[in-house]
Amino acid sequence: ARRPLIAGNWKMNLNHLEAIAVVQKFAFALPEKYFERVEVAVLPPFTDIRSVQTLIDGDKLSVVHGAQDLSPHDSGAYTGDVSGVMLAKLGCRYVVVGHSERREIHGEDDAVVNAKVHAALKHGIAPILCVGEGLDVREAANHVQHCTDQLRGALKKVTAEQAATIVLAYEPVWAIGTGRVAGASDAQEVCAALRATLEELYGSEVSRGVRILYGGSVKSSNVGEIVGQTDVDGALVGGASLDAEEFAKLSAIA
Template sequence: MAASRKPIISGNWKMHKNHFEAIQAVQKLHYRLDGDDHDSVIVTVHPPFTDLRSIQTLIEADRMKIELGAQNCHWEDQGAFTGEVAPPMLAKLDVAYVIVGHSERRQFFGETDETVNLKVKAVGRAGMTPIMCCGESLEQREAGDAESWVEGQIVAGLAGLGGDAVGTLVIAYEPIWAIGTGRTATSEDAQAMCAHIRSVVRSNFGDDAAAKVRIQYGGSVKPGNIAELMSQADIDGALVGGASLDPDGFAAIVQYRNH
């Protein structure tokens, strides 16, 4: 990992925790982390939409250094889109990072590379940072198509962006076969794909973008495997699912330097 790329560890809570539970979880996480943790790692939490205002107020009142994130958004700034949430609405809640194109959104809600691209651009326009997800299924990996599949997702998802913009965002590599299954890509597997992702960025957006873009690994990240993952040259952080629901466990992941 390059010294210029500050690690970013993100907790994706998915559809868990009401706003009371969210407040308790963030308070506990805050108590577990110290100034050195925040100096070394960007920490983001991504609760459900119904929790965002409560967590924004908590972070502001207690001057926490935890960054607020969202799990999704629409690509339009407003309109007749019942049930959707617009990027400017999130920005008004001091949301800093938005997950875009998570594999569950693609699998269960029909998101495509094209809609992911629209969302990446919309999040950026609203002054927030997208965490754009990519990753292959077990079938694609076993067929030898993993690298070409992920390359296609990146090229399509970032289409129309300049190198400067790409350098500021986060790409999360999440092997679909390792999400919530207990299976984890080996650190070598994860590094190989993250290096490939960086090479794709270099080929399409230039050396500077490739040097600056932060690449997270996501897929059954736990306190026991985070240090080895973070030791890899092209892994700049983690997108943590189930393990982020427990403040103690998530704090231990953030504190991987002490392992």
């Protein structure tokens, strides 16, 4: 069985002091035993990571941490960028790659996403690889094709052994930050198609092991139905992960 993953993508929210308060409050809101069943990750802005790492290590918290982006390069003249080497040194387990906000606002295409996937894997950080369609694609009923194409593009030259360590996230763009959550069966449809694509590319052992998350307006009131779907193994949570109490409530249901 796949161990569910609940990952909080804070986006550009919470400074390093607020980060400590939120993680501490969250971690102590759930019983230690809970974390044996479900893995919970927080994905703060770069400026918070060192503080969160220190807190997690110091208090021996069961929460893990990661980042929201990385450079495809290891070092060099890339002003403003942060590399996988640096994130690995800070103990990051996960890094978000291919988020729709990066694809849209920063113009990241499948080639860039693929390069970032390779950069993360190279440094032993598991990419949380996001795919998802806009409203126009959904209305034209091309969402399955769109998402599986994004997946194939992102996984170019990724081996089966590497693919087994990746986490996928289906995030329909029209459901992000809009309060408009995809129906549980809509989430299941695309997540099943992503798993079928993994099977085609890497075989059934890999496809059965990879965790596929749903993201888009997930909160405590809808998480149960979503993670109850056969091919949905957790959630990538934006807004609701900023509030320690709500994030704990949501996690407890997952």
